[in-house]
Amino acid sequence: MASASTAARSIGAIPALNASTLGLMFISGFFATNAFDLWGQVISPSLGYASLSPHGLAKSLLGSLGLPNSDFAGYFVHFYLVGLIGYPTGWLYIFAPIWRRVVGNRGWFIPSALYGFGLWIFAIGGITSLAGLPFFLNWSGIVGVALVGHVLYSVVMVATMRLVAR
Numbered sequence: 001m002a003s004a005s006t007a008a009r010s011i012g013a014i015p016a017l018n019a020s021t022l023g024l025m026f027i028s029g030f031f032a033t034n035a036f037d038l039w040g041q042v043i044s045p046s047l048g049y050a051s052l053s054p055h056g057l058a059k060s061l062l063g064s065l066g067l068p069n070s071d072f073a074g075y076f077v078h079f080y081l082v083g084l085i086g087y088p089t090g091w092l093y094i095f096a097p098i099w100r101r102v103v104g105n106r107g108w109f110i111p112s113a114l115y116g117f118g119l120w121i122f123a124i125g126g127i128t129s130l131a132g133l134p135f136f137l138n139w140s141g142i143v144g145v146a147l148v149g150h151v152l153y154s155v156v157m158v159a160t161m162r163l164v165a166r
Contacts, residue, residue, distance in 0.1 A: 013097070013100070014092070014093060014097050015092055015093075021092070024088075024092075024161055024164055024165075025084065025085065025088035025089065025092065026084050026088075027160060027164055028088055028156075028157045028158070028160040028161045028164065029083045029084035029085070029087065029088045029157060030083075030084060031156055031157070031160045032083065032087070032088075032152075032153045032154070032156040032157035032160065033078075033079055033083030033084065033153065035152050035153060035156040036052075036054075036083070036149045036150070036152060036153040036156075037052075037054075039052075039145075039148060039149050039152050040052030040054070040145055040146070040149045041053075044145045044148075044149075049141060049144070049145050050140070050141035050142045050144075050145045051145075052142060052145055052146060052149060054078045054082075054123075055071065055074035055075045055077070055078045055079075056074060057074075057078075057123070057127060057128065057131060057133070058073070058074040058075075058077035058078045058082070059071070059073065059074035060128075060131035060132065060133060061077070061127055061130060061131040062074065062077065063131075064130065064131050064132045083153075087119060087153065087154075087157065088157060090115070090119075091112075091115055091154070091157065091158065091161075095111070095115045095118070096111065096115075099111045099114075108158050108159075108162060109155065109158075111158075112154045112155045112157070112158035112159075113151050113154060113155055115154045115158075116150040116151035116152070116153055116154030116155065117147070117150070117151060119150040119153065119154060120146055120147045120149075120150035120151070123146065123150065124136055124137060124142075124143055124146050124147075
């Protein structure tokens with residue numbers, strides 16, 4: 001996996017959809033999702049802030065779509081479909097290529113943090129509404145914790161992609 005094309009893909013080139021790219025997505029998504037969950041379910045509550053329940057949001061969305069919404073289904077959607085596949089796909093195939101075309105290859109931290117901000121808007125502003133929950137969860141304490149979590153997720157994901165590329 002350590003090639004020039006792999007290094008470029010974490011910054012913005014559109015990668016080929018192959019085993020190497022899937023491995024990169026799964027590895028980076030794994031570490032990023034664990035960072036997100038560590039922050040949202042362990043660190044944040046221990047500091048007196050809200051505790052995140054991303055599988056609960058996934059369960060609500062599944063239920064609103066008439067799909068099975070068990071705890072297993074919620075965790076499966078949160079960890080596997082979103083954390084390992086969805087968000088890394090959005091970075092590799094949508095956000096990073098657009099960023100590169102508009103801004104160029106100027107660092108990775110700021111675009112990854114902005115991507116996390118966008119994920120937060122998508123999840124807390126959009127998915128919550130689709131799931132039948134209040135828009136931005138009525139600006140409860142979860143919203144700020146989720147913002148930090150999504151930005152942390154993105155930064156860890158892109159940092160891991162860059163590390164794997166080396």
